[in-house]
Amino acid sequence: MRLVHSEATAEETTAGPAGDEGSSESLRRVAVASFIGTAIEFYDFYIYGTAAALVLNQAFFPTLDPVNATLASFSTYAVAFAARPLGSIVFGHFGDRVGRKSVLVVSLLLMGLSTAFVGLLPGYATLGIWAPLLLILLRFVQGIGLGGEWGGAALLAVEHAPKKRRGLYAAFPQLGPSVGFFAATGIFWLLSASLDDAAFRSWGWRIPFLLSFLLVAVGLFVRLKISETPVFAKVMDAQEASKVPTLDVIRGHWRELLLGAGGMIVAYGLFYTATTYCLSYATGTLGISRNTMLALSLVACLFLAAGTWLAATRSDGAGRRKLILAGCGLAVVWGLVLFPLLDTESPVLVALALGGALFCMGVVYGPMGAYLPELFGTRVRYSGASLAYNLGGVLGGAVSPLIATRLQAAFGSSSVGWYVSAMAVVSLLCVLVLPETRERELA
Known part of the structure; x- marks a missing residue:
């Protein structure tokens, strides 16, 4: 956090996108709010993936054979990815017409x-x-x-940040998934280590889900204290908000939408292959203990x-596109x-295998917090960035555990x-066609 408030120049901290929102105090508050919100929402999302790999097949599909029960469990897991673009459209519509802050509060409640x-x-x-x-x-x-969460959190950080530090401030919502995943995996590991197998499968796996009641209260407390982003406030003052943002994105930014989604495929593919699928594969096929794999x-x-923070913060100097391409390679x-x-x-x-995959994912994912919002204009930025992000999730995250299960069996x-390598090639080619964005003006 030292970089956020002590190393910014006087000009940057007093003359951000809108003068009254450029103070170091307000920027710290925005960074914390965007970070905590994404950490909570991704915790909610990831505990389902862990439970799907470990226990949901037996709790909800006990009549199927092991392979088909696992596929059924992963299919319910994939349903959320199909819903995420719909969430992007709904929340993006109101986020681009009403404002970023109020929409983020609703998405947090719905998810939690x-x-x-x-x-x-x-x-x-x-x-x-x-x-x-x-x-x-x-x-x-x-x-x-979740379809409405990421875009709003990223815009909250990027649209408040000084131009030369958008990558830095976008790093905070991008760190949310790392912390959310760590918390989700950590609590499952503690429960698995402290409970016998029967207790864990009977009721222990429910505890991480029930904790969401508490986390939602914390997230709401933080988010209700932040203000609307200055860039969007200018759009509202000028009465220039888009009437149908999603339609405007498809008409005027379809290229950025499709290529941005393609660029996200490898990030999702790496994450859900290295976590959800590998957890199921290692415990079910290789016979590695559940406690060991969770640890x-x-x-x-x-x-x-580490990969997320390194790439996101370096992207202000080296450029978003260059680092994303390096991660894909x-x-x-x-x-x-x-x-x-x-x-x-x-x-x-095994730790090296998983850690290397997630480091590559972080190098791609970190700069995306600023890169995707910078591809779209303010009037459609929430809808455009959210749709690109979540369409990439459908292509890279929803199907990865399903395809991996079938490929391994065959x-x-x-x-x-x-x-996994093929997904990385697709993302690399998509980002090669897109421009660098770090010097763009957001307004």
Whole structure:
């Protein structure tokens, strides 16, 4: 945090995008609010992925064989990704017409409460077929909430930040997923280590979901204290808000939308392959203990945070595009070594495999916090950045565990690594076509 308030020049801290919002105090508040919000919402999202890999197949799909039960569990997991573009459209519409702050409060409530209700949902043994159906519904609502979260949090940071430090301030919402994943994995690891298997599968896995009630209260307290972004306030003062932002994005920014989504594919693919799928693969196929894999995932998460912070903060000087391309190139190589390292079953090499994959993801993901918003004009920025981000999630995150499960069963683990490398190539080609944006004016 020292960089946020002590190293900024007097000009930058008093003359940000709008003069009265450029003080170091207001910038600190915005950085904290954007960070805490994304950390909470991604915690909510990630605990579902961990539960899907470890326990939801037996709790909600006990009548299926192990492979199909795992696929069914991952399918409910994928439902939220299908809902996220819808959330981008809904929240983006109001975010570009009403304002960033109020929309972020609603998305936090929707995401947090739907997550908490998963912890209260009885399993198949109690409700029969209604249990997985209600699980799918809650997961769908989760996706809608998260679909509106990232774009608003990124814009909150970027539109308040001085021009020369947009990458730095965008690093804070980008760190939210690292902290959310660390918290989600950490609490599952503590529960797995302290409870016997029967207790963990019966009720222990519900505790992380129920904690969302408390986290939502914390997030609301923080977010209600921030102001509207100065860049959007100018649009509202001039009465220039878009009437149908999503339509304007499709008409005027379809190229940035599709290429931006393509650039995000590898970030999602790396993350959900290295976490959700690898957790299921290592515990189910390789026979590595659940406690060991959760502990190794915690170590790997540190690599994600390091890559995210390093690339995001360096992007103000080196450029967003250059660092994203570097991350894609690293991911092409790492996809080929990921599963050979994992298949050794050595804890050190497994940690290296997962950590390397998440570091590559962080290098791509970190600069995206500023890059995607900078691709779009203020009138449609919420809708455009959110849609690009979440369409990339559908292509890279929703299907990755499903495709990886099928590939491994049919062709072995090495085929999953080739799949990861192929996603990295697609993202690299998309970003190559896009321009550098760090010198653009947001207004």
